[in-house]
Amino acid sequence: MQKIYLGVDVGSVSTNLVALDTRLQVLETVYLRTMGHPVKATQEGFRELQSRLPQFEVLGVGATGSGRNLVAAMLGADEVKNEITAHAVGAAHFHPEVRTVFEIGGQDSKLILLRDGVVIDFAMNTVCAAGTGSFLDQQALRLGIPIEEFGHWAIRARQPVRIAGRCGVFAESDMIHKQQMGYPTEEIIAGLCEALARNYLNNLGKGKEILPPVVFQGGVAANLGLRRAFEKMLNMEIMVPEHYNVMGAIGAALLAAESMKDRPSSFRGADFILDGEFETRSLECNGCPNQCEVVSIHRQGQVLAYFGDRCRRWDASLKSSKVVSRELKKAAR
Amino acid sequence: MRVGIPRGLFFYHFYPQWKTFFNRLDWEVTTSPPTNKKMAGGGILTAVSEACFPVKVLYGHVLELAGRGVDYIFMPRLVSIEQRSYICPKFMGIPDMLRAQIPGIPPLIDLCIDVSRNEGNLYRELDRWAKKMGLRPGRVRKAWNDSTRATCELEAICRRGYTLGEGIAIWEGKTAVEPGPGDLTVGVLGHCYALNDPLISLGLFERLREMGAAVVTSEMLDPQKIEAAAARLPKRVFWTVGRKMVGTALMLDEDPEVDGLIYLTCFGCGPDSMIARIIEHRVNKPFMLLTVDEHSGEAGVVTRLEAFCDMLRRKRRLELAHNLSPYGEFLYSH
Structure with a gap:
């Protein structure tokens, strides 16, 4: 029977599950939209994981994300950790030499500085969620472009348009204004990506020493336009790890593995999770x-x-x- | 006579003194209860929308006292509580703001406390008030002079390792819960009325202690050493609280027992917008600025505090492993 560590990251926009083997290698990852129902999404995600891994024994469960407490009660999690620690641990697992992590999720964005694999400083967006995944989702929907292609549109642009990125409402009205003036959509999207990168660095990165290697993760890391904008602004390479969209869940699984040692997991079992209402x-x-x-x-x-x-x-x-x-x-x- | 003292703003520094003052004049003193959501809600509805949350909370306390039928509400016009230093400018208008916005408010005792030059102004103010109330000026002056001892008593209690909120409870004869030692020590900075009101701070002290961190505040330190540390800035900070925070931060930054610093600020605080930045740029230890406001969800604060304590613990583990100085030049070069 396959022994696994289960990591769950219940975010505002996506719910992710990962299974790591005892050598802490990624076996399976599941990425689902939370759609406002964290419990249902977790159930669905677990069912999906079970269909891919028919036989497994859970050695430990880690939960993170804004819905971590809810889901921890449901799964019987052994470790419940905040997203900052989970993301830092996840990033350092794949890139032990990482010194900066950009994490942009559905509702918040984080900047984490690490030295020798340990978090030494971090910043989170304060009151405004401009520039996070849900804002990009909303803009993609408005423009009728699938969010997966959003970044590709941006890099097709010849010259990005200047968009105000300080506030989500300003950015949207600026985009509409530019669109009504006749700018091509690609250039507006590229402009938006630059504005968001500028806002992120200005808001979170102020006074912080951003040193390479930089790892960019979270759902928004799929956006190639934003990655290019960061690279252009910082003049350094930005790495996007293979499992960029489930790094929080990986971190949670790693933290669970670290805390378990030899004690038994309080995991409630598949029947409890799947058969219950x-x-x-x-x-x-x-x-x-x-x-x-x-x-x-x-x-x-x-x-x-x-x-x-x-x-x-x-x-x-x-x-x-x-x-x-x-x-x-x-x-x- | 029954006077009500609202549990807000500088209550946390001066309640013992103010209570003693009125008791010496044979007045009965009553206070509003600790802030609850209902009081905060009332304050938000009544106060000007631009005010910071602690000011809105104060409104809630005044409304509460007004509903209890006190004869007077004590709301001094705080301008300056020490020489060459000032309190946030919003505070001098508070008695007027309260009168304008709370219809039917009991009469306010709005003694103007301004000792920025000397104590003379204060005594003239006490005399004026005594005359108005038909009291002998000498008696009022004596009551005031006697009352200042209460502030010293409170300060002495806090120096033993208590926050102001706990210090007041002990001063009143209640037994405070002894905060257990933590494996971390975190310096907590901010205005007394934000830190010591659990509704405003979202239970910051309690949460940190639950996470295993011992808390150090400026009241637990030697005020002269705080002043000396603050004097290292190229220009003297003329806000009383701001200077105390800068001094405390610089002092704790050099204390090997302290692992990190947290500054709690209320959204929209003018002096903090500058003081917190000055501190952030001057300290070498891990520093986190927490901004709270009325709508601040607890989840956001909990996540940040957890991550901060995690960071301090993991960092210490790394230092032990490497046996290196924690704040070497490679960390913060700014």
């Missing part, structure tokens, strides 16, 4: 004036975990008597 619910707790919005994940009506309660009493109620949880339910009404 999972459901998420939210409620407003009236136990105190904080009015926390508490989210719970259920399987066949049974609660697996609670999230979002500041005081943690909902979460703690899972481990305590039924009376306490009944009282809490009353407080929610």
Whole structure:
């Protein structure tokens, strides 16, 4: 039976699963659109993974991404890590000498600086998601171009048009303005890629020492236009790893492998994941004036975990008597 | 007489002093409860939209006190609390802003506290207020002078390793939970009213401690050493809090016990936009600027804090493996 480490990255736009073997080599990767349903996407992804790897035993599970807690409860993850650490670990696994990681995902972008394989500094976009995957998706849809071809259009351009990249709303109105003036679509797309690269470097890279080798990963790394724009601006080669779009999941699997050693995995098993009906619910707790919005994940009506309660009493109620949880339910009404 | 002191802004520095002052005048003092979402929501609806979140939170506290039927609300007009230094300019207008925007607000005691030149202004202000209230000026002056001891008491408590919020609880006779030692030590910078209000800071201290990091704030350090460190800048910072932050950062940067620094800033803070940058460029240790605002989701803060602590731990492991100086020239050359 194939022994694997499972890594899951549940992002805003995509949900990715990877299986690593005991030598930490990538066996299989699954990339799916989250489509607003992280639980369903994970189930689907796991089913897909199972169809490709008929017989396997899970030695450890790592979860990352903004939906990591939800999915960790569902899978029984051994390691739950933030995306920054996961991406850095993933990048350093394939390129041990990497000193800079650009990661642009669906909703956020990160710049990670490493020295000797260890994160020494990082930056994340602050309030605005301009220039991330969801903005590019939206623009591709508006222009009627499949997102996979977006970057290829950009490199066909003879001369990029100047687009304002500071803000997603400005960029879109600028693009529409240029399009109505008659600029070819290729040149507008190339201009957008340059604007986004400029914005990224200005916003995240300010005061940071960007040293080669640079690895560019995350779903947006598929965009050849953006990669070229970075190369032009930094005047250095930008590497895009083979599994660029699932590096977070790979990192999560590696972290799980690192933390497992000899202890048994708390993985809940394929039947638990695939045969169960999972459901998420939210409620407003009236136990105190904080009015926390508490989210719970259920399987066949049974609660697996609670999230979002500041005081943690909902979460703690899972481990305590039924009376306490009944009282809490009353407080929610 | 019953006076309400809203739990916001410089409450975290001066509550013991202000409470003592009114108690000496035989007034009853009441405070608003710790910030909750309902109060914050009320503040957001009432305050001018451009104000920073802590100011909006203050509105929530004033609304709460107004609803409790206090006779007066104490809201000093803070201009300067030490010589040649100033508080954020927004603060001097706060009593006027509150009066203009909260209809039916109880009368405000808006003593103007401005000691930028000398203490004379403050005493004249106390005399003016005493006259207005029909109190003997000598008694008011004495009450004020006696009350300053409370600030020293609070400072002494915090020096033992407590945050201001915890320090106030201890000052009031409550037993604070002893923060356990962590395997990491993180210096936390920022305005007292942002750091010590868990709703604004999204529970920053608690979260860091849960992640195994001991927290150091400027109140736990020797103020003279902070001043001396801040004096290394080519130009003196004339904001009280800003200078304290610069000094604290430079001091902690040289402390081998401290692994990294976090600066919590509220979106739209004018002085911080400059001070945080100055610090970022001057320190060699890992530094993270956390920007929070009313809509800030906890997930974003948690991810950043987790990643920061992870970074510090992995880095230390690497240093142990290499036995090298952690902040050699190859790291931050700027």
